[in-house]
Amino acid sequence: xxxxxxxxxxxxxxxxxxxxxxxxxxxxxxxxxxxxxxxxxxxxxxxxxxxxxxxxxxxxxxxxxxxxxxxxxxxxxxxxxxxxxxxxxxxxxxxxxxxxxxxxxxxxxxxxxxxxxxxxxxxxxxxxxxxxxxxxxxxxxxxxxxxxxxxxxxxxxxxxxxxxxxxxxxxxxxxxxxxxxxxxxxxxxxxxxxxxxxxxxxxxxxxxxxxxxxxxxxxxxxxxxxxxxxxxxxxxxxxxxxxxxxxxxxxxxxxxxxxxxxxxxxxxxxxxxxxxxxxxxxxxxxxxxxxxxxxxxxxxxxxxxxxxxxxxxxxxxxxxxxxxxxxxxxxxxxxxxxxxxxxxxxxxxxxxxxxxxxxxxxxxxxxxxxxxxxxxxxxxxxxxx
Amino acid sequence: xxxxxxxxxxxxxxxxxxxxxxxxxxxxxxxxxxxxxxxxxxxxxxxxxxxxxxxxxxxxxxxxxxxxxxxxxxxxxxxxxxxxxxxxxxxxxxxxxxxxxxxxxxxxxxxxxx
Numbered sequence: 001x002x003x004x005x006x007x008x009x010x011x012x013x014x015x016x017x018x019x020x021x022x023x024x025x026x027x028x029x030x031x032x033x034x035x036x037x038x039x040x041x042x043x044x045x046x047x048x049x050x051x052x053x054x055x056x057x058x059x060x061x062x063x064x065x066x067x068x069x070x071x072x073x074x075x076x077x078x079x080x081x082x083x084x085x086x087x088x089x090x091x092x093x094x095x096x097x098x099x100x101x102x103x104x105x106x107x108x109x110x111x112x113x114x115x116x117x118x119x120x121x122x123x124x125x126x127x128x129x130x131x132x133x134x135x136x137x138x139x140x141x142x143x144x145x146x147x148x149x150x151x152x153x154x155x156x157x158x159x160x161x162x163x164x165x166x167x168x169x170x171x172x173x174x175x176x177x178x179x180x181x182x183x184x185x186x187x188x189x190x191x192x193x194x195x196x197x198x199x200x201x202x203x204x205x206x207x208x209x210x211x212x213x214x215x216x217x218x219x220x221x222x223x224x225x226x227x228x229x230x231x232x233x234x235x236x237x238x239x240x241x242x243x244x245x246x247x248x249x250x251x252x253x254x255x256x257x258x259x260x261x262x263x264x265x266x267x268x269x270x271x272x273x274x275x276x277x278x279x280x281x282x283x284x285x286x287x288x289x290x291x292x293x294x295x296x297x298x299x300x301x302x303x304x305x306x307x308x309x310x311x312x313x314x315x316x317x318x319x320x321x322x323x324x325x326x327x328x329x330x331x332x333x334x335x336x337x338x339x340x341x342x343x344x345x346x347x348x349x350x351x352x353x354x355x356x357x358x359x360x361x362x363x364x365x366x367x368x369x370x371x372x373x374x375x376x377x378x379x380x381x382x383x384x385x
Numbered sequence: 386x387x388x389x390x391x392x393x394x395x396x397x398x399x400x401x402x403x404x405x406x407x408x409x410x411x412x413x414x415x416x417x418x419x420x421x422x423x424x425x426x427x428x429x430x431x432x433x434x435x436x437x438x439x440x441x442x443x444x445x446x447x448x449x450x451x452x453x454x455x456x457x458x459x460x461x462x463x464x465x466x467x468x469x470x471x472x473x474x475x476x477x478x479x480x481x482x483x484x485x486x487x488x489x490x491x492x493x494x495x496x497x498x499x
Contacts (some may be wrong), residue, residue, distance in 0.1 A: 075417060203441035206406070246448070255477065274444075274477040296478030300448045304478070328440070336438050338469045339476075374440075 010249040011308070034135045037091060044126030045071050050142065051128075053091055057083040059098075060123065067258035074100050080109070083120075090114040091130055093121060100124060101193050147377050152176050153208045158217050160186050167263045170194050173356035173378040181210030182254065182324045183375035184217050191261050193233055199321045199377060202254040202352050203297075205312040211237035213253045216244060225287065232256040237298060241273070250358045253299035257321060261293070261383070268319070273298040276339050279320040280311065288347055291319075299301065315385035325376035326360060332368035341367075349380075356380045386410030392419045397428040397460075397496045399476040403435035406443030415446055423453045428460040430496045432489060439470055444477045451483045460499040 009020040017362075039060075051058065051068045057227040058067040061078040070079075076098040085092050094112045095102055102123040104113040115121055117132040156174065163170045172185065182202025189195055200216055202209040217241070219225060228239045236258050246253045255277050259270035270278070274297030277290035289311060296304040313319075327342040344365055349359050356378040393399055404410055422429050431450070433439075439447075447463075449456040454461035455473045462484045465471045471487075473489040474480065 108394065125414075203445045247452075250447060251445065253448065276476050280494070292476075294475075294478060294481070296481055297444060297448065300478075301452070301482060304481070324441070329440075336469070338472070 012119040015174055019151055024251065032207065035132055036135050036138050038129040038131040038133060039068070039082065039091075039121065040131055040137065041070075041119075042129050043129050044103055044124070048145065050131075050145070051139075053084055057081040057085055057094070057316070061098070070086050070126050072126055073362060074123035075126065076100070079123050080121075082115075082256075090116050090119075090131065098123070101174035103216065109263060110368065132152060134190065144373060146209060151207050153215060155210050158186075158214065158221070159184065164188070166246040168261060169358075169382040169384065170197075171353065171356045171380045171382075173360045173376070175360070176375045177205060179327070181205040182213045183325065184213045185379050186220060188223070189357055190231055192258065194260055195263070196230060196236075196255060196258065196260045197319075197321065197379070197381060198258040199275070199323060199379060200254050200256045201323045201325075201375070201377075202252060203253070205375075208250060208252065210251060210302060211380050212244075212254065215253065216240065219243065229267075231260050232258055233269055234306040234308045235271045235295075237271050237295060238304075241298050241300075241304055241306070242302070243294075243318070244299045245302060249299065253297045255324075256298050261318075265309055266313045266315075266383070269308055271295065271306050271308050273304075274300075276324065278322075279343070280313070281318045281320070281349075282314050282346065283316050284314075313383045315383065317383050318351060319348075319381040320349075321377075321379040322360075323375060323377040325374035326378055328374055331366075340343060351380075351382065386413055386414045388418060388421070393428075393430070393493065393497060397430055398422065398425055398428060398482075399430045399432060399493070399496075401432035401435065404421070405438045405440075406433075406436055407440040409441050410444045411440070411446050415483065419453075423450060423457075428490050428499055429454060429494050430462055432464045432492070433470060434466055434489060435463050436470055437439070439473055442478065444462070444474070447479055447483065460494050460496060462486060462492050464489045476484070480495065 001184055012019055038050050039053055040050045041047050059078050059081050062070060062075045063077040066078055066216040078096045079098040080096055080102050081094045082091050092112060093104055093109055093115050094110045102109045103120050104115050104121055117130050119130050121128045175343045184319055185199040187195060187197040202212045223230060225239045229235045255275035256273045257275040257336060259268050260266050261268050270291050273295040277292035280289040293307050295307050301347045327337050327339050329337045345359060345363050349355055360376055360378050386406060389401045391399045451461055465474060465485045466487055
C-alpha cells in the first residue's frame with residue numbers, strides 16, 4: 001500500500017481514496033499584542049492628530065505637560081486622563097475635575113467611564129474616536145500623516161513674512177485643513193514703484209494639490225514664466241493658464257486673484273481667474289469695493305481670456321484677499337455659508353496687528369464651525385498714506 | 386450626492402444630481418457620472434437644480450465633463466437656477482465654458498434643438 005510521505009496527503013476511511021490538501025485558509029489577523037489602541041481627533045482645531053493609548057494613563061488638556069494638548073478654550077488645563085486597563089479592550093476615561101466635563105458617546109462622564117472601540121469622546125469643541133488598529137496599519141497611517149505634515153510645513157515655509165513697514169503693509173492668516181491643501185499667497189516687488197500680490201487656491205487637498213501649489217508659487221517667486229509682463233495681471237493669468245494646463249498636470253487647476261499696485265499713482269490693477277472678489281475697505285466709504293473680473297479657473301482651458309480692471313486706492317485703504325475656506329462653512333444650524341456672509345465681518349474688521357487671524361476667528365466663531373473642511377487663507381494689505 | 390439618469394427620447398441624456406458636490410460627493414459620484422453622462426455618446430443635459438453646494442472639486446468635475454464632451458463634439462448644457470450655486474459657478478467662470486439655463490424647460494428645449 002502506498003504510504004504518502006507528504007504531510008498534506010492522507011487516505012480516507014475506505015483506504016483507497018487519497019485526499020491531498022493543496023492550501024489552507026491562512027490566519028491573517030495579527031496576534032493580540034500587535035494591536036494598538038489610539039484616540040484620533042476627528043473634530044476641532046486639532047483634527048487629524050492621533051494619540052496612542054496604553055496601560056499608563058495619559059493626560060489630555062489645554063496645557064503642557066498634557067500628552068495631548070488641545071487648543072480649545074473650553075478644555076481645562078488638565079481635562080481628563082485615558083488608559084487601557086490591563087486585559088481589556090475598552091479605554092478608561094477619567095474626568096480630572098474639568099470645568100465643562102467630558103462626554104462618552106454623548107453621555108456625561110461622572111468621574112470615569114469606559115470608551116468602546118469606535119466610541120466618541122467629546123471635550124470642549126473636540127471629538128476623539130477610539131481606534132484599535134494592527135500595529136503595521138497604524139505605523140503606515142502615521143507615516144502618511146508625517147509626510148503630509150512635512151508637505152504642509154514646506155508650503156508654509158514658502159509664504160512670505162508679513163511686511164510691517166513701507167508703502168504697503170501686510171498681515172496674514174493661514175491654516176490648512178486637516179490634510180495639507182492647495183492654498184497659498186505671496187507678493188513680488190516688481191520695481192521701486194510696483195508691488196504685485198496674489199492668492200491661489202488649487203482644487204482639492206492632499207499631497208497632489210500641495211505639490212501643484214508649490215510649483216505655481218515657485219514659478220511666480222522666480223518669475224520663471226518667459227515673455228511675461230508681471231505688471232499686467234491678465235497677462236500673468238494667461239501665461240499661467242498655458243504653463244499649468246490641467247491636461248498635463250494630472251487634472252489639477254486653481255483659482256487665482258492677482259493685483260499690481262502702482263505706488264506713485266496709487267492705483268491697483270487686478271485680474272481674477274475663477275476666484276471670488278477681493279474687498280477694498282476705503283476710509284469714509286460705507287460699502288466695500290468688490291474687486292473682481294470674470295475669468296475661468298486657471299489651467300482649465302487653453303486660450304481662456306482674462307481681463308484687467310483698475311481702482312484708485314485712497315490712503316489707509318485696506319485690501320482683503322482670501323480663499324473660499326474663509327466662508328465655505330456649514331454653521332451649527334446646518335446652513336451653508338457663502339461669500340456674502342463674510343462681507344459684514346470684513347466691513348467691521350478692526351485694523352491693526354493680527355487683523356487677519358482675528359477676522360478668520362470671528363467668522364468661524366459666528367458660524368460655530370469646529371473643523372476646517374478647506375484651507376483658509378486671509379491676507380490684509382494696508383496701503384499707507 | 387445622488388444621481389438619476391433619464392433619456393430624452395433618443396436625442397439626449399438628462400442626468401440630475403442632488404445634494405452636495407463636495408469632496409465626498411464627487412468621490413461617490415464621479416465614476417458613475419462619467420459612465421452615464423459621457424460614455425454613452427449622446428448630448429447631455431446636466432440638471433443641478435437640486436444641488437445645494439459645489440466645491441472646487443465639483444467645479445473641476447464640471448470642467449472635465451465639458452472638455453470630454455467637446456472632444457466628442459457633443460452638446461452639453463446645464464440647468465442651474467438662480468441662487469448660491471449659480472453665483473459660485475459664475476465666479477469660477479463655468480458660464481463661459483458650459484451654457485447655464487435658469488429653467489429646466491429652457492435647458493431641455495436647447496439640448497433637443499442641437
